[in-house]
Amino acid sequence: MKKLLLVTLSMLLSVAGWSQKTITGGVNDSSGVPLPGAAVVIDGTSNGVVTDFDGNYIIRANEGDILVFSYIGFETQKITVGNSDTIDIVMQQNAAELQEVVVTAYGTQKRESIAGAVSIIKSDQIENSTFSNPVKSLEGLVSGLRVIQSSGQPGSDPIVRIRGFGSINADNSPLIVLDGVPYSGSLNAINPQDIESTSVLKDANSTSLYGNKASNGVLLITTKKGAKNKDPQISIDSRYGITQRGALDYNVTKTPAEYYETYHSILSNSEFYRSNSNGTPLTIGEARQFASNNLIDRLGYNLYDVADTNLVDPTTGKLNPAANLLVNDRWEDALFRDNANFSSTNVNISGGAEKVDYYFSIGTEENNGYTVQSNFGRQSARLKVNATEIADVISLGGDVSYSKSSSQFVPLDGGTSYNNAFQWTRNIAPIYPVYQYDENWNPILSNISNSGFAYDMGSFQSFPNGTTRGARNYGQGEHPLAHIEQSEVTNETDNFNTALRAKIDLPFGIKFEYILNYLTEIDKETYFNKPGSSVGATSLNGTLENGRNNFSVLTNQQLLTWNKEYNRHSYDVLLGHETYVEKFTTLSLYKTNIIGTLSPILDNTAVYNSASNYNTKYTTEGYFSRFIYGFDNKYYVNLTGRYDASSVFHPDERWGAFWSAGASWIMTNEKFFSDLKFLNYAKLASNYGTSGNDRIFYPGTGTRNLVAYENQYVIDENNGALTQSLLSLGGREITWEKSSSFGVNLEMRLFNSVNLGLGYYSRTSNDLLFDKPLQPSTGQNSRPENFGSMKNSGVEAEIAWTAVEKEKLKIVLNANLSTLKNEITELPRDSIQVGNFRRVVGRSAYDYFMVESAGVNPENGNAVYLTTDSNGERVETEDYSEAVTNGRVFLDKAAVPKVNGGFGLNIQFGGFDLGAQFAYQIGGYGLDNVYFGLLGLGTEIENVPDYSQTWTINNPTASLPRVDPLVVDQYRNSDLRLTSLGYLSLANVNFGYTFDNEILDKYNITGIRLYGIINNAALLYTARQGYDPRLNSLGASSGEYGANRTLAVGVNIKLR
Secondary structure, three states, X not given: OHHHHHHXXXXXXXXXXXXXXXXXXXXXXXXXXXXXXXXXXEOOOOOEEEOOOOOEEEEEXXXXXXXXXXXXXXXXXXXXXXXXXXXXXXXXXXXXXXXXXXXXXXXXXXXXXXOOOXXXXXXXXXXXXXXXXXXXXXXXXXXXXXXXXOOOOOOOOOEXXXXXXXXXXXXXXXXXXXXXXXXXXXXXXXXXXXXXXXXXXOOHHHHHHHHHHOOOOEEEEEEOOOOOOEEEEEEEEEEEEEEEEOOOOOOEOOOHHHHHHHHHHHHHHHHHHHHHHOOOOOOHHHHHHHHHHHHHHHHOOOOEOOOHHHOEOOOOOOEOOOOOEOOOOOHHHHHEOOOEEEEEEEEEEEEEOOOEEEEEEEEEEEEEOOEOOOEEEEEEEEEEEEEEEEOOOEEEEEEEEEXXXXXXXXXXXXXXXXXXXXXXXXXXXXXXXXXXXXXXXXXXXXXXXXXXXXXXXXXXEEOOOOOEEXXXXXXXXXXXXXXXXXXXXXXXXXXXXXXXXXXXXXXXXXXXXXXXXXEEEEEXXXXXXXXXXXXXXXXXXXXXXEEEXXXXXXXXXXXXXXXXXXXXXXXXXXXXXXXXXXXXXXEEEEEEEEOOOOOOOHHHEEEEEEEEEEEEEEEEEXXXXXXXXXXXXXXXXXXXXXXXXEOOOOOOOOEEEEEEEEEEEXXXXXXXXXXXXXXXXXXXXXXXXXXXXXXXXXXXXXXXXXXXXXXXXEEEEEOOEEEEEEEEOOOOOOOOEEEEEEEEXXXXXXXXXXXXXXXXXXXXXXXXXXXXXXXXXXXXOEEEEEOOEEEEEEEEEEEEEEEEEOOOEEEEEEEEEEEOEEEEEEOOOOOEEEOOEEEOOOOOOOEEEEOEEEEEOOOOOOEEEEEEOOOOOEEEEOOHHHHHHHOOEEXXXXXXXXXXXXXXXXXXXOOEEEEEEEEEEEOOEEEOHHHHHHHOOOOOOOOOEOHHHEOEOOEOOOOEOOOOOOOOOOOOXXXXXXXXXXXXXXXXXXXXXXXXXXXXXXXXXXXXXXXXEEEEEEEEEEOOOOOOHHHOOOOOOOOOOOOEEEEEEEEEEEEO
């Protein structure tokens, strides 16, 4: 019996052993870097192993067992053992986890030692976007970062602000650092698929090492690299989609019938008011009869088959029910497209041997904008190779990237020209056709336009049967579609960027690194207008302007580093030197009178008009140092210093010193916090420091003044003789604009599921780079000087909460917000008026000082304004000039939003994933010039928005004044135009499904993900339809290219 039991037990054990098998594999991060020390445990047991130095593991398990893979700072993964004996894992960093090492200025730091404010955006957040420009995808992701889209033109640069406005007359843009080197090239030359992470450095302790360029913060972009001891990993990503307009335009009249009725009412009210004001009163019935009799005489076009005087019934103000519409062209359909194509394909391969790693990528993108013929195309390539332990002490690295892009722009985007498609579609009345028609309203054919129909240029028409059609009373001789189709506004850019890195291990643990980076960018610009594209081009028989810009930057860095840990002490020391030399050459030539073939070649033009050619050079040099001391993994002191020179200033004034000091305390490493089980991690940090700004602009422009200390002249010619005129006065004593900042930050992890960050900041800019106004007798408007100071302050908060984390379900919520208060603290005189803003001490630089509206006179619909009488009392007036002269006041409204931020969620369920990110803004006011400009009709016939909200005889209590083309003061510049800057947008939606690796493993496929992306999914709230606060940093509306929405589907395949 005992023998039988022993035999049975032995058989059972043997069966159990036979059902187990050996599982092998590797654990790497998303870049292919091995993760040594990662835990691999059989779920529900204590049986497990850790990965070796190369990230490899071996474990015995049964089929059906669940392997749990975990590593600090990365998301835990659970994989069920199946038929395969190999399970490779790519671990994703957890957005809700604190990273151990953070990329910062000139290297990396342990998270615990950072005393400043740094936010990190990982690659998946950037890759889940279809923007050609990688910075546009950052909207709403981190606190303190404001991304203003600026334009919907594909490939266009956004406006970026970190913690407000650091200057008034100098640049407010942050410094862009690409792989450790300041980058001044086109942002759209960087393929978003090549980006590993973006760090947002917000305060002086984080940025002061960059000295002269970092007063407005830093965006530190790190590109992907390979991994040592890793077989080749191939990633293929391809997506296709469509681009649409991302927000509704203003609520103008859409149909001819609506417009005829609207303008009939406008004409009736205008005539009623005019006649009564002149002492020849009419009844409203007589005024309406006058409007019916004169409607087509004023408008010029009758698109219906009834007599001009019978088109609108004077008794009802409605269209004649017997009238039939003869033509109904829609300008929106002609100038915009709902389904413009978008496509991109990117392939990268990465890996490495024992001492070498590599990364190579190629990509192509075609992005057609929703405005006809606008587009952006890019072909890019990047190679990065690193080799270590050469002769045991030398490491060499190099990377090279090339991008070729081409853009077709919308002519005159952002201006008020008739040839601006956005301005035109808002302004032109829907009674004016796109194409030209004969006397019977049949389209006239043409071989010039893309449609085959002749453009209606709005000119007077005389027909063979003796009838005529009046001239269009808007933009006569102009036609934006003709201008787009008969023009070429293009830009081709070649961007070449290369870097060489050499690192040598010296005695005593000292490392020396030398970095040489060369960037060159060549732009070829063409602005070609064929005859017939516009009135101006027709009069000159065509125009052509060709330009070529050559831009280059050479950066040299020498870095000495020393890191040492001794018992409870740690030291991190950096010494560095950097030179930066930027050169720019431009050449442009403008000619007219096209001969021969209609192509944009200068030899095909007969008349020389003008030429321009100049060179500039900008140089900086800096010495810098950083010292970090840590004690017992609890307390850290962080000191930095930089001594910088800039060629913008006179040699006697060009050197400036910048520094910072900070400290951090890891509270949870204290014993007295150990009983707080809900508190997993807590760090308190504070810092103070300074940085500089030398990027002053020429007055009233966005062009940098690179030799601000010198008088500058324009050389021209007059009848063959050279002439010289003063362009800008120099300021010999001008020097650095200095920014000092103080910050306190608290980071916590609670309940193993909530990451919370809180912060306060205060930044003061002193010695502002200002164009000081001069007396008219000097012959110049201003001179650059240092004077004045300004303060920005606010609080920030970020939270990430893993609300659910189960085997097949994970839900992560995130939110962030930041506040901003802007205040001028010093000026050289009592006040400075700049447009609608008046700058005085104690107020924001963007506080409105303007005429105050008092509403509408209900008796006649006139606009009413407030002015100040001789007794200092506020009184009402209908005289706008009086209100401008004596009535302008501070309105306690500013063009600065008080709060901005974002929130979102990410859900994973099995192989499915869903993400959504929202962005919002609260407070502040912008000038909606477009909307109120439409209401303030002039002598031309224009469209009208929201007419039902304006005063009429039948609507005397309306909130908006009478629309009257004969009265200019109805909608003049006043606080009536101020509109809330608040908005809520669904910035991004992405969803997908990842197929099980085991099914694909035998084909060497480690994963396939099918996905969809919607960028700029919806503008959910704004104060007025058509007004988009995301397009301008101060909220002033114009004829800009509106935001676009892109819907795309794609596939990502990973091979090994």
